[in-house]
Each structure stands twice: as C-alpha cells, then as structure tokens.
Amino acid sequence: MTPDTTALTIDRAHAHYGSREVLRGITAQVPSARLTAIAGANGAGKSSLLNLVAGVLPPSTGSVTRRDQGRVAYVTQQSEVSRSLPITVRATVTMGRWAHRGHWRRLSKMDRKIVGECLELLEITSIADRLIGTLSGGQRQRALVAQGLAQRAGLLLLDEPSAGLDLHARGLIDEALRAALAEGTTVLRVTHDLEVAGRADHCLLLQDGRLVGEGAPASVLTPARVAKAWGLPVIDGTARDVHGTPGAHLIRPVQ
Numbered sequence: 313m314t315p316d317t318t319a320l321t322i323d324r325a326h327a328h329y330g331s332r333e334v335l336r337g338i339t340a341q342v343p344s345a346r347l348t349a350i351a352g353a354n355g356a357g358k359s360s361l362l363n364l365v366a367g368v369l370p371p372s373t374g375s376v377t378r379r380d381q382g383r384v385a386y387v388t389q390q391s392e393v394s395r396s397l398p399i400t401v402r403a404t405v406t407m408g409r410w411a412h413r414g415h416w417r418r419l420s421k422m423d424r425k426i427v428g429e430c431l432e433l434l435e436i437t438s439i440a441d442r443l444i445g446t447l448s449g450g451q452r453q454r455a456l457v458a459q460g461l462a463q464r465a466g467l468l469l470l471d472e473p474s475a476g477l478d479l480h481a482r483g484l485i486d487e488a489l490r491a492a493l494a495e496g497t498t499v500l501r502v503t504h505d506l507e508v509a510g511r512a513d514h515c516l517l518l519q520d521g522r523l524v525g526e527g528a529p530a531s532v533l534t535p536a537r538v539a540k541a542w543g544l545p546v547i548d549g550t551a552r553d554v555h556g557t558p559g560a561h562l563i564r565p566v567q
C-alpha cells in the first residue's frame with residue numbers, strides 16, 4: 313500500500329453555534345482515498361465537525377485546508393430533507409450530476425449512466441419513479457447516498473448514512489463506499505456504531521467538542537477511551553453499558 317497523503321488538515325479549529333462553542337481546538341488530518349470515521353457519543357460534535365469540513369459551519373478560529381480543491385459531496389441524514397418535496401428518486405439522484413453539467417443543460421449519456429449505476433448500487437432502481445416523500449426512511453436514506461455517489465466528488469461526507477437501515481441496506485452502503493474509495497475518493501463518515509468505526513482506515517474520536525483520539529481504529533477505540541467518551545464504567549478492562557453488560561453493540565471497543 314502506498315503511504316497515505318493528507319487530503320484535509322484541520323488546525324486548532326474552534327466553532328460556535330451562536331454563543332455555544334461546539335468544537336474546541338480540533339487538530340486532525342484526514343488521509344486521502346481512505347475511509348475516516350468520526351465517532352463519539354450524542355452531542356459530541358460529530359455533525360458539527362462534518363459541517364466544518366463542508367464549509368457550512370465556519371471556524372471561529374483555526375482553519376480547514378484541503379490539499380486539492382475538487383468537488384465536495386455532502387450526504388445529510390434523510391430526516392433533514394423535506395418529505396413534501398415533489399421529486400422522484402431518479403430526479404434526486406440526478407441532482408447529483410448538476411455540479412458537473414449545471415441544471416439548465418441536458419443530461420449527457422455519461423450522466424445517465426452514472427445515475428443508473430448509483431440507483432443499482434443502492435438497489436433503488438425499482439422505486440426510481442416514486443416521489444421521495446412516499447418512501448420509508450431507509451429508502452430515502454439510500455436515495456441520498458446514491459445522490460452523493462453520483463456527484464463523483466473527490467471528498468464524500470456522510471452523516472450517519474446507515475442510521476435506521478436494515479442489515480442488507482447497511483451492506484449496500486459499505487459496498488458503495490468501498491467502490492468510491494477504490495476510485496480515489498476520500499470518505500469521511502459520521503457513525504455511532506463502533507463496529508463501523510472499527511472497520512474504517514482512520515478514526516477521529518470526539519468527546520464534548522474535543523478530539524480525544526486520532527489514528528488507526530484499534531489504537532483509538534480502546535476500552536478506556538470508549539468508556540470515557542460514552543460516560544461508561546470500565547470493569548475488568550471492558551467498557552460496560554448501563555446494565556453492567558460487557559460487549560454491548562454500541563460500546564464494544566475494537567479488539
């Protein structure tokens with residue numbers, strides 16, 4: 313494997329929503345063409361960090377620097393998208409091509425091919441003509457991921473893309489992201505799920521707006537760090553859940 317180059321550098325970044333400081337002095341590097349997971353408990357600042365990288369939330373101090381200035385695709389959670397939008401699944405995915413062709417131009421053959429491939433990858437071709445407002449949450453989430461992939465961006469940001477999805481759909485997303493990584497896309501994925509974070513190439517662990525771990529998942533997601541980040545006790549070297557049970561899905565550290 314070639315040594316990682318850095319796609320993105322975050323340097324001593326602080327960020328606020330109004331007077332509330334949500335990111336506190338984050339310094340981190342995101343490797344190029346690799347999957348980086350952003351993990352942490354509810355309210356730790358994961359979505360805020362993604363917003364910072366996307367440029368939606370400007371740093372109050374510090375900086376975010378990208379190595380190349382190519383396109384950024386941002387896949388938000390399906391709950392952020394209005395159910396009343398009168399738009400089909402195919403049109404939603406097609407919007408992903410607007411960055412390339414401008415929405416006033418006709419779709420090229422290549423655009424249609426890419427849209428078709430993304431619909432197939434997420435197994436939503438059969439519902440391509442349905443309005444997104446009529447879909448289940450999981451189906452809408454798949455449509456949004458397909459739209460993100462259709463952008464063929466150099467940097468792909470995803471906020472909990474597999475939240476609420478069944479096992480099969482989670483597998484489809486993992487496969488689709490692997491395909492994007494193989495094409496050289498840098499992927500940054502927010503997740504609650506330590507198993508997902510454990511499979512990433514690189515991991516950023518947040519706690520209360522601070523970065524408390526960065527690097528290979530096995531070195532970041534240790535029992536002690538996981539317990540601390542989720543506010544859980546460590547007993548016999550294992551993070552326990554509120555019932556004292558070791559190895560619960562959300563808190564099991566990487567072996």
Ligand SMILES: Nc1ncnc2c1ncn2[C@@H]1O[C@H](COP(=O)(O)OP(=O)(O)OP(=O)(O)O)[C@@H](O)[C@H]1O
Pocket residue numbers: 329330332334352353354355356357358359360361
């Ligand atoms: N628009 C906003 N205005 C004010 N405060 C906000 C806003 N969005 C988030 N926050 C606050 O910022 C902090 C971090 O929120 P953020 O959504 O980044 O956390 P998270 O780790 O993604 O949480 P979750 O796992 O629950 O999605 C929280 O205290 C939250 O209440």
